[in-house]
Amino acid sequence: MNNYILKNGIILTPFKEVDNHYLFVRDGKIEKICSDLEFETLGGCYLDSYELLDAKGYYISPGFIDIHTHGQFNVDANQGLPKPLTMSEIRTGVTSFLPTLWTTDFKSMLESAGKYYDFINTSNNKGAKILGINMEGPFLNPLHGGQKPENTRIPSKKDCNDIFKLKDFIKIMTISPDVENIDIAVKFCNENNTIISIGHCYMEPDQLHDIVKKGARLVTHMFNAMGRKFSSRYIIKKEDELYDRSGIIKTGFIEEIMLLDNIMCELICDSKSIHVPPVLLKIIIKCMGVDKLILITDSMKPAGCEPGKYSLEDGRDIFIFDAEDPVGRLEDGEVFGSIETMNRVVKNIRDIAGIKIKDAVKMAAYNPAYLLGLDGNIGSLLPGRSADICIFDNDLNIKYTFVNGEIVYKSI
Numbered sequence: 371m372n373n374y375i376l377k378n379g380i381i382l383t384p385f386k387e388v389d390n391h392y393l394f395v396r397d398g399k400i401e402k403i404c405s406d407l408e409f410e411t412l413g414g415c416y417l418d419s420y421e422l423l424d425a426k427g428y429y430i431s432p433g434f435i436d437i438h439t440h441g442q443f444n445v446d447a448n449q450g451l452p453k454p455l456t457m458s459e460i461r462t463g464v465t466s467f468l469p470t471l472w473t474t475d476f477k478s479m480l481e482s483a484g485k486y487y488d489f490i491n492t493s494n495n496k497g498a499k500i501l502g503i504n505m506e507g508p509f510l511n512p513l514h515g516g517q518k519p520e521n522t523r524i525p526s527k528k529d530c531n532d533i534f535k536l537k538d539f540i541k542i543m544t545i546s547p548d549v550e551n552i553d554i555a556v557k558f559c560n561e562n563n564t565i566i567s568i569g570h571c572y573m574e575p576d577q578l579h580d581i582v583k584k585g586a587r588l589v590t591h592m593f594n595a596m597g598r599k600f601s602s603r604y605i606i607k608k609e610d611e612l613y614d615r616s617g618i619i620k621t622g623f624i625e626e627i628m629l630l631d632n633i634m635c636e637l638i639c640d641s642k643s644i645h646v647p648p649v650l651l652k653i654i655i656k657c658m659g660v661d662k663l664i665l666i667t668d669s670m671k672p673a674g675c676e677p678g679k680y681s682l683e684d685g686r687d688i689f690i691f692d693a694e695d696p697v698g699r700l701e702d703g704e705v706f707g708s709i710e711t712m713n714r715v716v717k718n719i720r721d722i723a724g725i726k727i728k729d730a731v732k733m734a735a736y737n738p739a740y741l742l743g744l745d746g747n748i749g750s751l752l753p754g755r756s757a758d759i760c761i762f763d764n765d766l767n768i769k770y771t772f773v774n775g776e777i778v779y780k781s782i
């Protein structure tokens with residue numbers, strides 16, 4: 371195993387941004403960060419046992435952690451394809467991730483989950499680390515989100531036993547609190563240390579507070595696949611659009627989420643703010659702070675691919691109509707999932723919300739590690755952490771990706 375000294379980069383720990391420092395990587399771990407002065411004082415005595423790598427003024431960042439991806443580069447996570455996924459993630463600066471199974475046929479979801487489980491237990495993986503599975507369903511409200519309604523299910527002990535037989539592997543499960551018998555799923559999640567994420571739903575504020583009391587800690591792609599309530603009494607139609615003429619703004623569970631102290635929110639930030647408008651991005655950052663937000667791709671199979679038609683696991687086709695369009699669409703043009711990659715969402719949120727690059731990186735690396743209880747090992751460049759690193763330019767083009775101190779991807 372090589373040991374490295376990374377020099378001439380801007381280090382994002384990501385709690386602070388430092389330049390004129392050296393990052394030491396030894397035995398697969400971050401050893402230390404030292405200043406120019408300290409390095410020179412030591413008079414190069416290190417250089418025998420380290421390889422010096424010039425970061426050429428680029429950013430040196432902890433590797434990104436995508437807790438919500440359905441695939442990319444023409445690989446569909448629902449087909450249970452661990453190897454191509456781990457090798458494609460490193461191209462986007464991702465060093466750990468949760469393959470995320472969206473709600474398709476239940477039996478095939480279980481089979482795919484089993485393939486990831488077998489992979490991490492048997493293979494010598496050279497790509498990004500698979501930390502477990504994120505199950506986006508199947509206990510979802512059929513009315514909210516892109517899943518086929520017939521694939522959603524009402525929780526039963528039998529279904530939960532089938533899902534949770536993969537011990538300690540289901541790290542996150544999205545459930546809709548407004549689904550009948552949802553407490554059965556809540557109980558299984560809590561007994562198996564699975565993080566309850568709420569989404570694909572409409573609920574009253576009381577239901578929100580109740581599910582948080584029962585242990586929910588995350589919101590699945592905040593602002594997306596969430597229902598709103600309007601009073602038809604005040605709706606008027608002008609030309610093709612509907613307006614509320616009541617003069618009263620109605621609030622609901624979405625606004626209440628932003629006031630909660632003990633919950634984190636996933637955010638999709640595509641380059642044209644189709645998923646979340648810039649004003650809402652700025653509001654949620656101002657209201658919840660960068661510590662409670664987690665950037666995700668929610669990427670589907672065509673992410674990173676050329677325009678064209680791509681077939682999904684549930685039999686439908688998804689299209690990229692135009693290389694500039696940052697979302698996948700159904701044939702009729704309706705938005706159907708994201709096709710951004712993790713390096714792109716980091717760039718997008720920095721540019722659209724006007725935040726510092728270190729804060730964008732925090733949302734993409736440290737915060738997901740914290741949510742999963744892995745921040746002592748991954749998600750930052752503090753001494754003792756795994757040397758999971760990505761190096762990128764100001765446009766977030768990935769130049770190097772390291773996993774456990776080894777260069778696993780290079781584009782320079």
Ligand SMILES: [Zn+2]
Pocket residue numbers: 438440470472506668
């Ligand atoms: Zn998703």
